[in-house]
Amino acid sequence: MENFLDLKKLNTFVKIAESGSFYKASMILGYSPAAVSIQIQQLEFDLGTRLFDRLGKQVRLTDYGKQFYPYAEKILMLNEEAKESLIRTDDPISGDLRIGTVDSICDTLFPQILAEYHEKNPGVTLEIKVSTPAELFDALKHNSIDIMLFLDKPYVAKDFVEDIQVDTDVVFCASAKHPLACKKSIDLKEVLEYPCILTEKNSSYRYILENKLSELGLSISPGIESQNTNLIIKLLCKNMGYSVLPRFLIEQKLRDDVLKVLPIKDFNIKAKYHVLHKKDKFVNRQMESFINLLKKQADVLQVVDNYQDIAMSV
Structure with a gap:
């Protein structure tokens, strides 16, 4: 031997x-x-x-x-x-970094994060895998990716290390031209009577939504389902119904006054933003630099949530 x-x-x-x-x-x-x-x-x-x-x-x-x-x-x-x-800490970071994430994060948070990371670490080759959480967990387990970002309910990481876990608001939202957009308070049963567009069944925040509705003896039936959140947001902008999405996905549209958060009375839900890596995996400089950048971005998500809480109380 x-x-x-x-x-x-x-x-x-x-x-x-x-x-x-x-x-x-x-x-x-x-x-x-x-x-x-x-x-x-x-x-x-x-x-x-x-x-x-x-x-x-x-x-x-x-x-x-x-x-x-x-x-x-x-x-x-x-x-x-x-x-x-043996590498000096002030030496430029180089090597490969394989990142797995879900469609919604890739379309919204990722471009800015990747641009900033590449500017700081031009010697690192990035490989991005966009898939479902189940497929990403399998890839992380089998070391096909180094870091995983996703949205879901609270998660107990047995075989993985939780680098970041942040609450992010999930809101009812619609076009500024939607009949409910001008209301200051909306009953939950009232909004459920309108056409809606949702992510595919059992996806993270839809699963959280349907569970909470079920506890209240209610249900929701979308007219359109899509795993592509970019498509959902475009349909909302065309006033084709309302949706239920993490607030950070539509933040720019809210600022532009194209979309509005529908203020549903006595009904609040949150999803967890998770960043994981495999347990016992050596965290190299590429991973450490990226995780630190994500922690800064996670602070921004929390600021967005706090801003919403303040705005709702005014």
Whole structure:
């Protein structure tokens, strides 16, 4: 077993375990599929045990492979940590950063954040994955992304580290021309009688909304559903109904007086803005810099919420 600490072989093993495919691992690493197979054969020979079951195109870790995987991850992480410790803190940050997020955050908060991050760290290559929370959790678990941003109900992070968790207001909103837009107070049952546009069922803030309505013995039936929040906002601007969205998504439209928050009487809901990374993952300088930038942005979200509270009390 004297050669099993070959970092190149360990990295190949981890990439196959994460991607579930020899071919995908070869594409990620830039090796030929044959080279990947040879590395794993050598690693299995060095360890004296089989690490993968190959069932046609499917690849699964054997029990020994599952046992070895966390050790391989730790060895690679310690290697990265050791290299990082030799870099002076005033040296420019370089390397790769893989970020996963949901459609709504990507369309609203991300452009400004990415522009600021790139200006500070031009040597970092950014890879952005936009998907559903379920797919992002899987990607984070299998180390396909480094950081995940999403909106949801309160979440207990067992296998992940919660870098940021902030309450953000979710509001009923509509065009400034909507019949309810001029009212100072609206009954919940009244607004539910109007046509509405919502995100797809079981998405984060719609799930929170429907749960709270259910507790009150009420329900909501959208005329239009879409996972694309940009489309929903455009339809609102055309006065095609009302929607229920995180306030930060429509903040600019509110300032421009194109959209209005509908003041629903005795009904308030919030979603959680989360930023996570995988537990036990080494937080490199690229990740640390991005998380610190997100913390500043999270403070802005809280300021927006406080501004709304003050405005509603005047």
